[in-house]
Amino acid sequence: MPERDDFSDLPGLARFGEELREATRRADAPGRRWRHGIALSLVVALGTGATATATVVALRNSVIRAPDRSVVPADQASVEGSTIVAAPRSVDPAGGPPWALRLTHSETGQTCTTVGQMRGGVFGIVGQDRVFRQIPAAVVDACGSGLLLGSRIVSAPTPGATRSIVYGVAGASTKRVALVAGGITRTVRLGERGTFVVALRGYPEDSAARVELTAANGRVTRHDLGARPGLVPDIDGAPAWRLDRYVLGTRQYCAHLADARGPSDRFKASTSAGGGRASVPTACIARRANFDWAARALRLRPGQTGRRGFDRWDYKRRPPRTLLLGVARAAGTITRVTVTGAGAPRVLTPGVNGTFALLLPASVDPNDLRLAVRLKDGTTQHGRPGHGITPDLVVSRRPR
C-alpha cells in the first residue's frame, strides 16, 4: 500500500478523514447496529437483534409462529417468564389498536424489545390484510443493553397510512423524554425502566423525529431518528424532501429537492402519494456569476411536471405548496436567510453546501416574498425571488 498521507496541503481532506473514521466507529458500535436493524425492519413484524438476524414473521400466515429455539442465538433468546408489556400506549394514527412495547430478557442478560399493538389485553399486530395476530413471547425485535432507541416503520396498503413507531428503553434514571416531531415538542409518558412508545404518521423523516433525554442530573442528550442534514419536512406532515446541491456540468451550482426517501427505500404499497420519486425544478447559479446567491420561488400543484429532458421533474401528487429554493455561489458564503412576505419572518440556516429551501402554503404568492441574506462577512443583501438565477438549461440548451 502507498505511504500514509498527512494531507498537509489539503487540510479539508484530513478533516473529512477524521469524520469518516468517527462515523465508521459509530456505525460499528453495538447500539448503532441495534438501531439500524430496527430502522430496516419494515412492513411486517419481524425481528432483528443486536448481533444477528432473528425471526421473520410472515403476517399472511394465520398464526405468527415462535422461532425454533435451536436457531435463535442466546443473546436474542428470551427467558421464559421475563416478559412484560410496558404501561405506555400510543394511539395509532391509522385508527388501529394502540401501540405498546414489550420487554423481555435474553439468555445473556440483554434487554429485548418488541413493538406491537394491544387488543383485548393481547399483544400482537395488525397486518396489511387488517387481521390482528398475537405475537408469541419468543418473538423479539431487537436486543441490546444500555440506552435502547429505535424507530420502526409500519407500512400500509394505502398511501399515506404509513406509520413510524418511535420507542425506547431510556433507563430508570432518565427524568424526562421529549419527542420533537413536526417541529412540536411533547413530553412522552414513561413506563418501567424508562420505556416509551409513540406512533407517528408517515416515515420518521417526514416529521424530522428527534428524541431528547433528560438525565437525573439535568443533562440533555438528543438522538435524531428522522432529522438529518438537508432534510426539509413538509409543513403539514406530507412526505419530507431532501435538499441537495449538484454541480451541473462545470458551470453551475443547482439546488434541488427530491423525495427524502428514494424509490429503493420504498415499499410499493406505501410510497408517497403518486408513487415514484417526486422532484421540483432546480434553482441554479453560475459559478462565475456576479451574484453571491440565487433564489427562486414558485407555486407547485399536484400533477405538475417539467419538460422531459436533462433535468426533468415531476411533482407527483404532492400537496399544493409555494416553494422557495436557493443556493449560494460558494459554500459557506451565506450564513442566514430571512424570508418575509409570508406572515411572520422566517429564518433559514443554509446547509453546509449553501442551499436553502422553504415550503409554504400555496396561498402565499411567490411574488410577495423578499429575502434578506446575511453573508459571512457580516453584510446583508436584499433580494426577491429570481435574484441571481441562471436560466433553465433545458430551455437554453434545446433543441439539441
Place this chain on the structure above:
Amino acid sequence: MPLNADDISDLYACHARRLVAFFARRTYDAEVAVELMAETFAAAVADRRSFRGDGDEAATAWLYAIARHRYGDWLRHAHVRRKALSRLGLEPPQLSDAELERIDELAGTAELRAQVADELDALSPEHRAALQLRVVEECSYEDVASRLGISEQTARARVSRGLRALAVAMAGGERCA
C-alpha cells in the same frame, strides 16, 4: 476479511489523494472530484463487512472498483448522488480555493486544458468555430447554423467531425506521453 474502522482509515490515508486526482482527471472539476472521493469512501464504509479479500492489494482493487462505479453513476446522473454519505450523516469536505487549485495541480488538469487548447488551435477554422459555438457557448444547432451562415445539417456535421478530430488528437497525445 471484513474491514473495520482502522482499515478504512488506513485506506483513506493512503488513497484519498490519489482518488481525488483519479476523479479530477475524469470530471475536470476539483469539487466534483472531492465529492466523488467522499462518496466512494462512504460507500466503502457501508460495504466494509462484505469485503472478502485479503491484503492491501485486494483492498485497493476493491476501493477503486467502488470508485469506478461512482464515476459511472456520476456520468449517468450528471451529479453526485450522496446516498452513502447521507447514510453516514456526513457532508463532503469543503475545501478552500487554494486546496481546489492544489487538486487541479495534482490531477494535471491545467496541462490537459493547455493540451485541449493546442489541439483546438490545430483544427480547421470552420470546425473550431462550430465547436466554440456549440460546446463552449452552448448554442443550439439552429443558432450555430445561423451564426455561421450554414445549414443546420452542416453545423451538426462540423461539430461532430471537430469533436472526433479532437478526440483522436487527445488520444494520440496520451499514447505519446
